[in-house]
Amino acid sequence: MVADAQQLFADVLSAALDEFSDIRVFDDHPTTAPEAIKTMMHRRPDIALLDLWMPGMEEPAVTQSIMRWIPSGHVIFLSWYHGREHVTQAMRLGAAGFLPKSADVDDVAEAIRQAHSQKLPALAEQVENLLGTIKKREDFNRRVCERIWTLTPRELQVVRLISTGRPVKEIAHQLGITSGTVKAHIRRILLKTEAQSQKQVIAMARFCGAIS
Amino acid sequence: MTIVHPGVVIADSQKLFARALGLALQRAGGLEVLETSATSGLETIKMIAEFEPRCNLLILDYWIGGMTGPAATRAVLRFSPAPQVVLTGWFHTTVEVKEGFLAGAAAFVSKSARLSDFLELTRRVVQGDSSLYMLDGKGGLQAVPRPQGKGDEAWDRLAALTVREIEVLSLLAFAPVEKVAKQLSISLGTLRNHISNILRKTQARSQIEALDIARRVGLIDS
Numbered sequence: 439m440v441a442d443a444q445q446l447f448a449d450v451l452s453a454a455l456d457e458f459s460d461i462r463v464f465d466d467h468p469t470t471a472p473e474a475i476k477t478m479m480h481r482r483p484d485i486a487l488l489d490l491w492m493p494g495m496e497e498p499a500v501t502q503s504i505m506r507w508i509p510s511g512h513v514i515f516l517s518w519y520h521g522r523e524h525v526t527q528a529m530r531l532g533a534a535g536f537l538p539k540s541a542d543v544d545d546v547a548e549a550i551r552q553a554h555s556q557k558l559p560a561l562a563e564q565v566e567n568l569l570g571t572i573k574k575r576e577d578f579n580r581r582v583c584e585r586i587w588t589l590t591p592r593e594l595q596v597v598r599l600i601s602t603g604r605p606v607k608e609i610a611h612q613l614g615i616t617s618g619t620v621k622a623h624i625r626r627i628l629l630k631t632e633a634q635s636q637k638q639v640i641a642m643a644r645f646c647g648a649i650s
Numbered sequence: 651m652t653i654v655h656p657g658v659v660i661a662d663s664q665k666l667f668a669r670a671l672g673l674a675l676q677r678a679g680g681l682e683v684l685e686t687s688a689t690s691g692l693e694t695i696k697m698i699a700e701f702e703p704r705c706n707l708l709i710l711d712y713w714i715g716g717m718t719g720p721a722a723t724r725a726v727l728r729f730s731p732a733p734q735v736v737l738t739g740w741f742h743t744t745v746e747v748k749e750g751f752l753a754g755a756a757a758f759v760s761k762s763a764r765l766s767d768f769l770e771l772t773r774r775v776v777q778g779d780s781s782l783y784m785l786d787g788k789g790g791l792q793a794v795p796r797p798q799g800k801g802d803e804a805w806d807r808l809a810a811l812t813v814r815e816i817e818v819l820s821l822l823a824f825a826p827v828e829k830v831a832k833q834l835s836i837s838l839g840t841l842r843n844h845i846s847n848i849l850r851k852t853q854a855r856s857q858i859e860a861l862d863i864a865r866r867v868g869l870i871d872s
Contacts, residue, residue: 444740445787449765450670457673469762518664539664543673546666603859634826637858641824 439464439483441474442516443492451487454543461550470494471504478507485534485550490517490524511558514549516541522572525565535561536568583646585631593630596623598649601640656681656706656776659697661688661722662738663711667761671709679769681707681776691717691725691871692817698730699813705733707776710755712739712746716820718868719746720753724805725869727754729813734775748797751782762787804867810851816869818844823861823870 440455440463442448448467456463464481468474471494478486486508504513510532517524518539525536534553537546552560589597599609606624610617624636633639643649658681662668668686675681684701688694691714698705708726712719719737726735734756739746747758756775759768763785771785781793811819818841821830831841845857854860864870 444761446738446759446761446763446765446768447664447667447670450667450674453677453765454670454673457677516666539666541666543666543669600858601862603854603856603862605855637822637861638826640858640861 439468439474439477439481439485440487441468441477441492442489443469444489445469451543451546455547455550458547461547475504475507478504483508484512485553486513487546487550488513488515490515490520490528511556512553514546514553514561516546520568520572522569522576525569525572529562529565534558536565538568579646582642583648585633586642586646586648588630589627589643589648593623593627594643594648596620597627597639597643600624600636601643601649657684657701657704658682658707658709658772659684659688659694659701659705659733660686660709661691661694661697661711661714662686662709663689663713663715665689674765674769675772678765679772681772688714690715691722691869692813692820694722695725695729695813695816698726698733702730703732705730707772708733708735710735710737712737712742712750716871718871719755720749720802721805721868721871723750723753723755725816728809736771736775747784748799749802751794751797752799755782757783757785759784760786767791802867804863807852807863808867808869811848815844815848815851819848819860819864820870822857823865 440448440452445467448469452463452467455461464477464483466477468477471492474488474492486504488504511534513533514535514537515528515533516537516539520538528536535549537549549561595613596609599612606617606620610620613620627639631639631642633642658675660668660672665687672683672686676683684705685697688697694710694714698708710719710722714722717725723735723737735754736757736759737750737755738759738761740761742760750758757771759771764787767785767790771783771791782796783791784794785791818830818834821833825833827838827841831838834841848860852860852863854863861870
């Protein structure tokens, strides 16, 4: 069974997986958590491919309810956005595997086969690799954003104005301070963020959501 | 003249979706899938230019990385006017839909749509149906009136940029000039030429201002 909030995604993935001679996909593709659970109750798929984010419930509850209707080790989560807690939570609740939506159709088919034949260590290793990648990304984000969050509201205001390409004189006029003070702000901003240029500060600030 | 096997390029931030959709279009739609691995606006522009004139259809994710859907649509059509562009979205607003059509898209599809309706849409678009279409899970396939207006006027300031210049600008948003030159395998001098051309064309006073204009128009998107 393939269940995803996006009907078109569920339709095309099902069609692609159904082409494999050893995989048969149900023709109903639930798009909400309650629908998914109903299908699992009535049709008892061997393997369920689920998106982590489905309307109808908070996702930890989804994983708990889903696990009731299908034996442990027979749910594979497919997700676009996934933090480490989501992945570890899903695995702790008995999911067989977790694949990002950047995977290939063949990877998904292989994961289904492995889950079905209970080759769980292979899937678990894949999840470990995924967690490793996520950790690296989260560590990077934290390193970059920690520095941005040391900026004062005034300094962020300066960054916001610089990002529009306005020259120092205009910024000074807009904030009601001297050009010298603006330049001093900029020097302090560069020091605090350890950035190599104003351009880099802007990129960092935007990346961390400190400016829009 | 009916094209026997229309060529399609699929550009989506989710590779799995692009791959699976490609398979469906090939098997059930009789289309020739040229490319499904474009995951950024810039990659899409370059690939379409490469496949010209074999590309008749582009299925483009509204949230394709690096650019917004309308900006990517305008850019693609400016360099390669031939293909029909179908934008795919998810919970998109009426403003986003309008921007997409003003940018030149032939259709706007929500990912809540059913595959069977999507196949019908591609059939019509590829056969040269000049109506504009919207497709979603609730209303099905519907022809819609052409929206009035010109769209983002700020786009005009960026309209004269070449693909290379757009690429340079996208990289400059995140890296210093030395790194960008290395990444593009060009000399610092060549890069500085590109930058001065960009500033001249966009009438910007600095790299930062040029980047800001590009970002406001959706040509650069983090």
